[in-house]
Structure formats: structure tokens, C-alpha cells
Amino acid sequence: MSLVVAIDGPSGSGKSSVSRAVARRLHLAYLDTGAMYRAATWWCLSEGIDLTDAATVADEVRRLPLVMGLDPARPTVHVAGVDVAVPIRETWVSEQVSALSTNLSVRAELVARQRGLVAAERTAGFSAGRGVVAEGRDITTVVAPDAEVRVLLTASASARLARRALEVHGAADEAAVAATKDQVLRRDARDATVVEFQRPADGVVLVDSSELDLQQTVQAVLDVVERLTGRRA
Numbered sequence: 001m002s003l004v005v006a007i008d009g010p011s012g013s014g015k016s017s018v019s020r021a022v023a024r025r026l027h028l029a030y031l032d033t034g035a036m037y038r039a040a041t042w043w044c045l046s047e048g049i050d051l052t053d054a055a056t057v058a059d060e061v062r063r064l065p066l067v068m069g070l071d072p073a074r075p076t077v078h079v080a081g082v083d084v085a086v087p088i089r090e091t092w093v094s095e096q097v098s099a100l101s102t103n104l105s106v107r108a109e110l111v112a113r114q115r116g117l118v119a120a121e122r123t124a125g126f127s128a129g130r131g132v133v134a135e136g137r138d139i140t141t142v143v144a145p146d147a148e149v150r151v152l153l154t155a156s157a158s159a160r161l162a163r164r165a166l167e168v169h170g171a172a173d174e175a176a177v178a179a180t181k182d183q184v185l186r187r188d189a190r191d192a193t194v195v196e197f198q199r200p201a202d203g204v205v206l207v208d209s210s211e212l213d214l215q216q217t218v219q220a221v222l223d224v225v226e227r228l229t230g231r232r233a
Contacts, residue, residue, distance in 0.1 A: 002123075002124075002130055003028060003131035003231060004122055004133075004134065004148055005019075005022060005026070005131075005132070005147060005148070005150075005151070005225060006134055006143070007136075007150075007151045007152075007153055008140045008150075008151070008152045009153035009154055010155075011160060011184045012161060012162075012163045012184055014209050015135045016135060018217050018218050022133050022221050022222060023132070023133040024072045025222060026231065029070035029121045029131070029133070030133050031068065031070055031132055032077075033134060033137075035068070035075075035077050035085075035088060036077075036110050036114065038077075038089070038094075039088050040064055040106065040110065041088070041093050041096050041100050042087055042093050043060070043064055044057055045092070045093065047060065051096055051100070052099070054103050054105065057103055057106060058103060058105035058106050061106045061110065062109050065081075066079055070121065098187050098191060101187075114134065115143055117134075118144050137195050140200075141201050149205075149224060149228050149229060150201075151204065151206075151207055151224055152199075155210040157185070159209070161185075164180050
């Protein structure tokens with residue numbers, strides 16, 4: 001049987017690294033839905049779209065020529081044939097993502113695409129016993145509420161800030177954490193106005209990674225998968 005693992009969580013919870021590792025261990029595809037919002041933001045900014053013009057932004061995103069590569073060993077993001085995996089992680093994009101992630105029309109468009117990708121992987125993997133690990137903000141409740149495994153991956157604010165500072169600035173000292181704090185907490189606060197990703201919905205398993213390293217967190221999620229489905233890595 002195919003398997004869908006849905007993983008939600010706030011910024012810095014480790015959901016991208018953990019989800020990729022879980023997908024590799026289980027031989028599943030990997031879908032980073034946050035990268036889709038970043039790609040849409042990159043595209044609108046590159047096209048000179050005023051992000052405060054919600055209707056124009058939504059129209060532009062509906063035309064977004066986005067192709068997501070779902071190989072967990074090398075996930076790719078292409079817009080109009082351009083590899084944008086690196087630029088969508090840059091600060092000038094990160095600081096603007098919430099303008100799109102809180103635009104309900106944009107969310108509707110990207111959620112529809114995400115559901116399509118998940119459904120395609122479920123169908124393709126049915127006979128082969130494969131499927132997909134999808135991660136983001138509203139995967140367990142909106143994109144894949146029927147997933148066999150639904151996890152909310154969280155961590156304390158201090159742990160999340162330290163991880164994101166290390167990722168962005170290469171250090172987790174006081175200055176690096178301070179430089180990251182506004183971006184992380186402000187985005188979480190804005191996104192929380194349109195989607196719930198801080199408390200687990202019914203049937204969603206909470207995994208707190210505050211005191212866990214990456215490998216321990218990956219194993220914690222794999223343990224949930226095995227407990228709920230019998231599937232072992």
C-alpha cells in the first residue's frame with residue numbers, strides 16, 4: 001500500500017530536514033510545500049508585482065509556471081525553467097513570504113496544486129508500496145487530512161531560533177539569534193492568522209524536538225509511522 005506522511009510545524013522546528021530524512025528512509029517522495037510559497041514569492045518579486053495588491057498577486061500565482069522535483073535526495077524547484085532552489089531561501093524572499101502565505105486566494109491555488117501532487121504520488125506508489133512525505137504549515141489539516149500518518153513537529157522558541165540562526169547565519173550565538181528572531185517569530189505570527197500549525201488537531205501526533213538532535217527526531221517520527229502503520233524503515 002502507498003503511504004502519505006503529513007508533517008506540520010512552525011519555523012525552525014526542523015520539519016524540512018526531518019521530512020527529507022524520513023522520506024529517504026522510507027523510500028518515499030518528498031514535497032516541501034513551503035518552497036512553493038517561496039517560489040511564488042520569488043516569481044512575483046521578480047516580475048515586479050506589488051505584494052500588497054492581493055488580487056493581482058493571486059492572479060499571478062495562478063499562472064505560476066512551477067515544477068517541483070520530489071526526490072528527497074535532491075529536491076528541486078523550477079520556475080519557468082529556472083532553478084530557484086537557492087534564491088528562494090535568500091533573505092529578500094524570506095522577508096516577503098508571509099505576504100503570499102496569508103493571501104487566501106494564493107493559499108487556495110497552492111493547496112490545490114499540493115493536493116494534486118500528493119494524490120499523484122499516492123496513485124503512482126500504490127502498487128509499489130511507496131507514496132510521499134509532505135511538510136508545511138497546514139498539511140495535516142488541509143492538504144492531506146486523510147494521510148495515514150499526521151505529525152505536528154514542534155520545538156521551544158529558543159531551540160527553533162537557534163536552529164534557524166545556524167541555518168541562515170552559520171552560527172547560533174546571541175547576535176545570530178537576534179538577527180533571526182524577528183523573521184521567524186513574525187512569520188509564525190502572521191501565518192497563524194490563516195492556518196493552525198501550533199496545536200495538533202484530532203488524530204495528529206505531537207513530536208517535540210526541543211531536546212532532540214536531527215537523528216533522534218527522525219527516529220521519533222519513524223517510530224510514529226511504525227506504530228500507526230506497521231511500516232518500518
